[in-house]
Every structure is written in structure tokens, then in C-alpha cells.
Amino acid sequence: MEQHAHDRLLIIDFGSQVTQLIARRLRELNVYCEIHPYQSVSADAIRAMAPRAVILSGGPDSVTRAGSPRAPQELFEMGLPIFGICYGQQVMMTQLGGQVEAGHHAEYGRAYISPAEGHKSDGMFAGLFETEGREQVWMSHGDRVTALAPGFEVIATSPNAPFAIVADPARHFYAVQFHPEVHHTPNGRTMLENFIRMAGFSGDWTMAAYREEAIKAIRAQVGDAHVICGLSGGVDSSVTAMLLHEAIGEQLTCVFVDHGLLRQGEAEEVVRMFRDNYNIKLIAADESELFLGALEGVSDPEVKRKTIGKLFIDVFQKYANQIENAAFLAQGTLYPDVIESVSFSGGPSVTIKSHHNVGGLPEKMGLKLVEPLRELFKDEVRALGRELGLPDSFIGRHPFPGPGLAIRCPGEITREKLEILRKADAVYIDQIRKHGLYDDIWQAFVAILPVRTVGVMGDGRTYDYACALRAVTSVDGMTADYYPFSHDFLGETATRIINEVKGINRVTYDVTSKPPGTIEWE
Numbered sequence: 001m002e003q004h005a006h007d008r009l010l011i012i013d014f015g016s017q018v019t020q021l022i023a024r025r026l027r028e029l030n031v032y033c034e035i036h037p038y039q040s041v042s043a044d045a046i047r048a049m050a051p052r053a054v055i056l057s058g059g060p061d062s063v064t065r066a067g068s069p070r071a072p073q074e075l076f077e078m079g080l081p082i083f084g085i086c087y088g089q090q091v092m093m094t095q096l097g098g099q100v101e102a103g104h105h106a107e108y109g110r111a112y113i114s115p116a117e118g119h120k121s122d123g124m125f126a127g128l129f130e131t132e133g134r135e136q137v138w139m140s141h142g143d144r145v146t147a148l149a150p151g152f153e154v155i156a157t158s159p160n161a162p163f164a165i166v167a168d169p170a171r172h173f174y175a176v177q178f179h180p181e182v183h184h185t186p187n188g189r190t191m192l193e194n195f196i197r198m199a200g201f202s203g204d205w206t207m208a209a210y211r212e213e214a215i216k217a218i219r220a221q222v223g224d225a226h227v228i229c230g231l232s233g234g235v236d237s238s239v240t241a242m243l244l245h246e247a248i249g250e251q252l253t254c255v256f257v258d259h260g261l262l263r264q265g266e267a268e269e270v271v272r273m274f275r276d277n278y279n280i281k282l283i284a285a286d287e288s289e290l291f292l293g294a295l296e297g298v299s300d301p302e303v304k305r306k307t308i309g310k311l312f313i314d315v316f317q318k319y320a321n322q323i324e325n326a327a328f329l330a331q332g333t334l335y336p337d338v339i340e341s342v343s344f345s346g347g348p349s350v351t352i353k354s355h356h357n358v359g360g361l362p363e364k365m366g367l368k369l370v371e372p373l374r375e376l377f378k379d380e381v382r383a384l385g386r387e388l389g390l391p392d393s394f395i396g397r398h399p400f401p402g403p404g405l406a407i408r409c410p411g412e413i414t415r416e417k418l419e420i421l422r423k424a425d426a427v428y429i430d431q432i433r434k435h436g437l438y439d440d441i442w443q444a445f446v447a448i449l450p451v452r453t454v455g456v457m458g459d460g461r462t463y464d465y466a467c468a469l470r471a472v473t474s475v476d477g478m479t480a481d482y483y484p485f486s487h488d489f490l491g492e493t494a495t496r497i498i499n500e501v502k503g504i505n506r507v508t509y510d511v512t513s514k515p516p517g518t519i520e521w522e
């Protein structure tokens with residue numbers, strides 16, 4: 001566990017799908033927190049971290065199963081405020097002398113809890129039950145508490161959870177059977193606010209403070225060595241570059257690789273912004289022939305990603321060899337990348353898709369990694385970008401994947417298909433901007449499909465490509481839903497693409513959410 005200058009809150013992760021949301025909600029409240037899998041959290045590790053409070057997350061296991069996850073028993077003797085959520089509540093009750101019963105009491109989705117007799121809406125529970133005398137919450141449990149541990153009292157109940165909220169105020173122990181971190185629990189934020197206020201957090205986690213600390217940390221790590229930063233023009237790499245430039249100035253060289261898979265006009269825009277506006281040393285490397293040559297005939301999406309990732313490393317190595325005293329490679333790795341790479345079960349996680357920026361560097365590069373954003377979530381990166389003076393036009397850009405248009409071109413990649421895709425994507429984004437929808441959408445793009453369809457244009461037969469429009473709303477990219485365009489918008493956009501982009505004669509709209517789909521097509 002890393003030492004940090006701020007008040008710290010430890011989240012012990014028992015494998016919930018929404019543990020990251022707990023951290024994000026706390027960060028929004030200016031509280032620094034870290035997520036650690038329960039296996040890595042010993043009593044000594046907790047003492048070394050010196051958190052001001054601890055949250056026990058939900059999880060998929062049953063505390064009634066022999067060998068199921070637990071918190072260190074000493075945790076409950078450290079005098080720390082503790083908040084147990086769902087499985088975390090059941091862990092607390094089990095370890096402190098209560099009882100949990102398995103099965104037959106499942107409760108999933110929206111539910112309503114009511115205050116127990118004699119409940120007082122103050123302290124940890126201030127602001128609850130003020131509307132209609134009940135609270136909407138989001139339940140997701142199969143087991144339930146059937147007997148409280150000594151010292152606890154019932155605060156609220158639901159039809160299937162007689163101990164929906166419990167508390168031991170003397171020890172500052174609180175627990176809920178539902179998930180306050182999800183937006184389906186409208187007053188969940190209030191509970192988290194009450195908990196951190198009661199625990200004495202000062203709310204000192206801000207991007208202004210982080211900026212100063214990160215600059216000091218970069219200087220201490222890098223010394224007088226030179227850093228190479230892979231610059232894609234996306235938010236993460238742009239903020240990384242700006243932060244490094246502020247920290248080490250001339251010791252930074254950015255390498256912008258045009259792999260031939262960029263959007264229309266993107267290479268020129270990125271180079272102009274960083275070379276002209278910020279006076280950052282920048283190598284603009286046109287390596288499109290290298291990448292497109294290696295991808296010729298490749299249709300498997302994982303092979304595409306791995307080929308591109310390997311070539312990126314090779315290209316960075318080539319330019320690193322040209323830079324005297326180059327000892328570090330900077331990456332815009334974010335906190336979700338870091339914690340998702342740690343398997344809750346201790347075994348290998350299922351690979352949905354490979355990420356080129358997680359997992360370290362090949363030994364042959366001889367470079368060390370500097371990752372100044374690895375403690376931040378995406379929204380925090382955007383806030384840091386504003387702090388550093390990046391224009392809103394860059395901070396608000398939709399995410400763009402490292403493999404670029406390669407994964408928006410299912411099947412074999414050809415130069416012809418890429419050119420068609422660039423033009424169609426430009427028209428689509430122009431339409432979104434024209435209708436004032438760009439900032440309402442997390443990510444939007446066109447995918448060119450590996451099929452040709454028959455059409456009629458100007459009384460003649462066409463046999464051209466079909467494309468799919470994709471637009472999603474999301475908070476962090478972990479889950480997403482399709483954007484509900486009007487039929488008028490879709491019809492107008494399809495007409496423009498077919499009229500303005502030679503090579504496409506059919507337009508579809510992808511209405512798949514994540515899950516079950518992913519945001520990108522490959």
C-alpha cells in the first residue's frame with residue numbers, strides 16, 4: 001500500500017462489480033481512497049497505510065461458505081470507523097458475533113427501506129427518510145443477516161432484509177445490506193458524506209494539490225534523466241505530457257506516432273497544438289507504412305491489438321535510441337487500469353481485450369515507466385487537465401483507442417476501407433456537433449462492416465459497404481448505454497453519409513449496451 005500525504009480511506013475489495021464506484025464517489029467528495037483486494041490486506045498493511053476509515057465492499061461469495069473472504073480480525077480492534085456494504089455487512093456480522101443465513105432471501109434491484117422504531121435521523125443517517133418516510137435503495141444479495149452482533153442496533157428494514165441498516169455508534173461501525181454507491185440508491189451519496197464527515201476527513205483531495213505532489217514525485221523519480229512520452233492526442237496522454245512538461249521541461253520529448261489508423265485531420269491537429277501552443281519537444285513519426293504493412297491480411301481482433309502494441313514498442317525503442325540519456329517512458333495509465341489488472345480471486349482474470357498500456361515494458365527496451373496518472377479516475381484526469389490549462393476542446397474529447405481505426409474496421413484492414421471510414425466518421429461527428437449533442441455523449445464513432453450490400457443510386461445499382469453508427473452514454477466506460485438519437489437525426493445523418501462518402505450505401509445504428517457488448521466493436 002502506498003503512503004500518501006492526504007487523509008486516506010481504505011476500501012477492502014471482496015470482489016464486487018461496483019467497488020470502483022465506491023472509490024469514485026469518495027473521490028468526488030475530495031477524499032483520497034485506495035482499493036485493495038482482501039487477500040493483500042493484512043493487519044500490518046493497514047497499520048502501515050494508517051487510514052482514517054475503512055469500507056468493506058460487496059462481493060459475490062457467501063460468508064456461510066467455509067473459506068470465504070474475511071477482513072483481518074484485528075481491523076475491528078483498531079478504533080477505526082468501518083462501513084460494511086452488502087457482503088461487507090455480512091462479514092462484519094459474522095466476524096463480530098452475529099449470524100448470516102444463506103439463500104431463500106434473495107433481493108435484487110430496486111427496493112424500499114423504512115426506519116426502525118425509535119430511529120433518529122442524525123449523525124450517520126442525517127438526511128434519510130425525509131420523503132414519504134422511506135428510502136429507495138438498490139439491493140443485490142442472496143444471503144441476509146439473521147442475528148446482530150453484540151453492540152449493534154437496527155436502523156432500517158426492508159421486506160427481505162430485516163437488518164437493512166445496522167449500527168454500533170459507540171465503535172463507529174455501520175453496515176448496510178444494499179449498495180449506496182450506485183445511482184439507483186438516490187441518497188447513497190448522503191450516507192457516504194455522513195460517514196466521511198463523522199470519520200473526520202478534511203476533504204483535502206483536490207487536483208490542485210495533486211498537481212503539486214505529482215510534479216514533486218516526477219522530479220524525484222526522474223532526476224536529470226530524459227523521458228519519452230507517447231502522445232496520442234487523447235485526454236490521458238495529453239494530460240500526462242502537460243504534467244511532465246511542467247515538472248521537467250526540456251527533459252521531456254513527446255513521440256506522436258501516426259500509425260495510419262487515425263481519424264481525419266487528427267495528426268495535424270495534435271502536432272499543431274503541442275508543438276506550436278505549448279512549445280513541447282515533439283517527434284512526429286509517420287510510421288503508417290510499417291503498421292499497415294504488418295496488419296495486411298489480419299482479421300482477428302486480438303492479433304490486431306497485439307500487432308499494434310508490439311509495433312508501438314518497437315517504434316518508441318527506435319526513437320529512444322536517438323535521444324541522449326533517455327531512461328523513462330511515460331504512459332497515461334489510469335487507476336481503473338491498475339486495479340482491473342489485479343484479479344480478485346488471485347488467479348488470472350478473463351481477458352476481454354488486451355490493453356497496450358498495462359503490464360509493464362519488455363526488458364529489451366531498457367526504459368523504466370513513469371505513470372503520473374495511475375492514481376486517477378478519468379473524470380479526475382479531465383479536472384487535472386483543466387488545472388494545467390488544456391483547452392476544453394481537448395479535455396472534452398471522446399475517448400479514442402490506442403489501436404485506432406483498426407478496431408472499428410472488423411475483418412481485414414485495407415487502405416480503401418480506412419479512407420471510407422475516416423470520411424464517414426467525420427460526417428457523423430460533424431452531425432453530432434451541429435445538433436449540440438457532442439458533450440452529452442461519452443463516445444461516438446463509425447464502424448465499417450465487412451459486408452457489401454446492394455443499393456440504388458441515381459437509377460444505377462451499387463454494391464458498397466455498410467457501416468454502423470455507435471454512440472454511448474457512460475460515466476466511466478465500465479458500463480454504457482446507447483444514446484437515444486431521434487429518428488430524424490439518424491435519417492438525416494444516414495442521408496449525409498451515403499451522399500457524401502463514396503463507398504457506403506447503407507447505414508445502421510448500434511443499440512447494444514455494455515454489457516453485454518463492449519463500446520468498441522473489437
